Amino acid sequence: MGFPTFVCLLLALLTSFLPATASFPGTPFRTEGRWIVDTSGQNVTYTGVNWPGAADTGLPEGLQYSSVQEIVSKVKDAGFNIIRLTFAVQVIDEIYERHGEDVPISTAFSQALGAENGSAILNKVLSNNPAMSESTTRLEVFDAVAEECNRQGIYVHLDNHISKAEWCCSFVDGNTWFGDEYFSVANWTRALTYMTRHASNWPSFVSIGLRNELRFPLNNAPVLATYNWAVWYDNMIAAADAVYKTNPEILIFFSGLNSDLSLNPIPTGDDLGFGRRFDKNRYADKAVLELHKYDNNDISCALLKAFEYSSGYDALDDSNVFVKNHMPVVHTEFGYAQTNGSDDGGAQTVYARCIREFLIEQKAGWMVWVLAGSYYIRQGTQDNDESYGILSHDWSGYRNETVFDLGVGGMIRAARRWG
Numbered sequence: 001m002g003f004p005t006f007v008c009l010l011l012a013l014l015t016s017f018l019p020a021t022a023s024f025p026g027t028p029f030r031t032e033g034r035w036i037v038d039t040s041g042q043n044v045t046y047t048g049v050n051w052p053g054a055a056d057t058g059l060p061e062g063l064q065y066s067s068v069q070e071i072v073s074k075v076k077d078a079g080f081n082i083i084r085l086t087f088a089v090q091v092i093d094e095i096y097e098r099h100g101e102d103v104p105i106s107t108a109f110s111q112a113l114g115a116e117n118g119s120a121i122l123n124k125v126l127s128n129n130p131a132m133s134e135s136t137t138r139l140e141v142f143d144a145v146a147e148e149c150n151r152q153g154i155y156v157h158l159d160n161h162i163s164k165a166e167w168c169c170s171f172v173d174g175n176t177w178f179g180d181e182y183f184s185v186a187n188w189t190r191a192l193t194y195m196t197r198h199a200s201n202w203p204s205f206v207s208i209g210l211r212n213e214l215r216f217p218l219n220n221a222p223v224l225a226t227y228n229w230a231v232w233y234d235n236m237i238a239a240a241d242a243v244y245k246t247n248p249e250i251l252i253f254f255s256g257l258n259s260d261l262s263l264n265p266i267p268t269g270d271d272l273g274f275g276r277r278f279d280k281n282r283y284a285d286k287a288v289l290e291l292h293k294y295d296n297n298d299i300s301c302a303l304l305k306a307f308e309y310s311s312g313y314d315a316l317d318d319s320n321v322f323v324k325n326h327m328p329v330v331h332t333e334f335g336y337a338q339t340n341g342s343d344d345g346g347a348q349t350v351y352a353r354c355i356r357e358f359l360i361e362q363k364a365g366w367m368v369w370v371l372a373g374s375y376y377i378r379q380g381t382q383d384n385d386e387s388y389g390i391l392s393h394d395w396s397g398y399r400n401e402t403v404f405d406l407g408v409g410g411m412i413r414a415a416r417r418w419g
């Protein structure tokens with residue numbers, strides 16, 4: 001054995017004892033009735049946070065302020081066990097347009113932020129993340145995030161957030177529904193397949209969300225005419241089949257209608273049109289439902305809980321004999337301002353208090369919106385502040401630790417009691 005080989009072996013041995021490099025002995029996950037379980041059959045409750053990567057640059061946010069490693073450390077220290085990493089279909093379209101070659105981050109930043117600001121931001125990203133260079137590509141940045149998650153024991157859930165890379169989700173943005181201006185079904189399915197195959201190299205990759213917040217195409221009459229559950233079924237099943245064929249080990253998340261407020265005919269296996277009925281068993285033990293809800297001037301916990309139950313959370317209720325698809329439901333988005341000068345903070349609004357109570361009562365998983373303290377650019381404004389951000393504008397610490405602790409921190413501690 002030559003010296004270099006010996007050193008390599010020694011290093012391999014040493015690093016194999018570092019907990020940080022431990023990958024995921026519990027994966028792949030599967031469903032067992034309403035629970036998500038690991039390979040040893042233990043409950044895994046998603047207690048996660050959204051890390052947006054689907055806006056104009058097509059890149060995970062925050063790297064002009066911090067390193068991938070520091071950001072993942074903050075996720076870890078807060079007690080989260082998973083990130084919902086969002087991506088745009090456009091990123092994959094551009095890889096195909098360039099005959100398989102991904103766009104370098106220098107181009108991504110200058111296209112999204114203009115030449116001058118793009119290059120200033122790029123320089124900050126590179127100084128925070130010295131392993132990157134201007135020729136690093138977009139998906140190499142996603143790889144770096146996944147690899148750091150792997151190192152620190154954080155799971156990765158990918159989410160197709162939008163088609164055209166930009167802030168999501170209005171009713172007139174051309175990304176609303178199958179066939180809308182920017183929402184080509186063929187490109188979408190191709191991107192899901194591409195990203196599933198790509199991410200299958202990440203030990204931390206456990207699940208994928210097919211599409212974020214399907215909604216009314218209010219400015220597109222012909223497409224609006226196709227807004228129904230039968231069309232939902234045909235497109236979602238075709239996409240899920242493609243993902244399942246590409247990687248039968250990951251969990252597949254199905255979102256609903258009305259900006260993912262509604263999955264009501266799915267748990268009960270209702271006829272969605274001409275005999276189409278959702279059957280979770282099509283994907284063995286890999287299908288999961290996802291719902292969203294934000295503050296809609298909620299006035300009581302009883303009403304909020306009744307709304308959530310009838311929107312799809314009945315899938316968790318083993319005692320409900322009308323439910324055909326008993327399966328996990330994960331709240332992949334909810335959130336509220338993390339800054340609040342009053343006594344208790346946004347965490348004590350009726351909405352925040354009730355959704356917290358509901359998810360704890362249900363022993364259900366969730367991913368809060370949002371980690372980002374600010375965005376490279378949002379709706380045309382650069383360095384846009386995010387009041388819902390767990391992190392401060394410059395991603396250096398909590399926006400308000402009291403508000404975090406009262407709300408999301410309490411939910412993390414509660415979830416640790418059952419898995």
Ligand SMILES: *[C@@H]1O[C@H](CO)[C@@H](O)[C@H](O)[C@H]1NC(C)=O
Nearest residue numbers: 035037041042043363418419
């Ligand atoms: C998962 O949690 C539920 C509720 O606490 C419990 O009934 C069930 O036994 C748990 N499953 C495992 C494998 O621990």
Ligand SMILES: *[C@@H]1O[C@H](CO)[C@@H](O)[C@H](O)[C@H]1NC(C)=O
Nearest residue numbers: 113114116117380381382383
């Ligand atoms: C460039 O960045 C500065 C500082 O964030 C900002 O004020 C300015 O509007 C940006 N330029 C463009 C073209 O958005």
Ligand SMILES: *[C@@H]1O[C@H](CO)[C@@H](O)[C@H](O)[C@H]1NC(C)=O
Nearest residue numbers: 093096097181182183184187
């Ligand atoms: C689909 O992707 C192709 C590149 O392969 C691109 O030219 C086209 O504009 C995309 N379609 C939509 C609706 O974005």
Ligand SMILES: *[C@@H]1O[C@H](CO)[C@@H](O)[C@H](O)[C@H]1NC(C)=O
Nearest residue numbers: 340341342343344345400402
């Ligand atoms: C954090 O939020 C709490 C609760 O609203 C508030 O009392 C406190 O002043 C806030 N802290 C800062 C630094 O803003």
Ligand SMILES: *[C@@H]1O[C@H](CO)[C@@H](O)[C@H](O)[C@H]1NC(C)=O
Nearest residue numbers: 337340342344345346348349
């Ligand atoms: C701040 O908290 C109070 C309750 O303590 C609530 O009434 C108000 O809506 C909150 N504001 C925001 C922006 O969350």
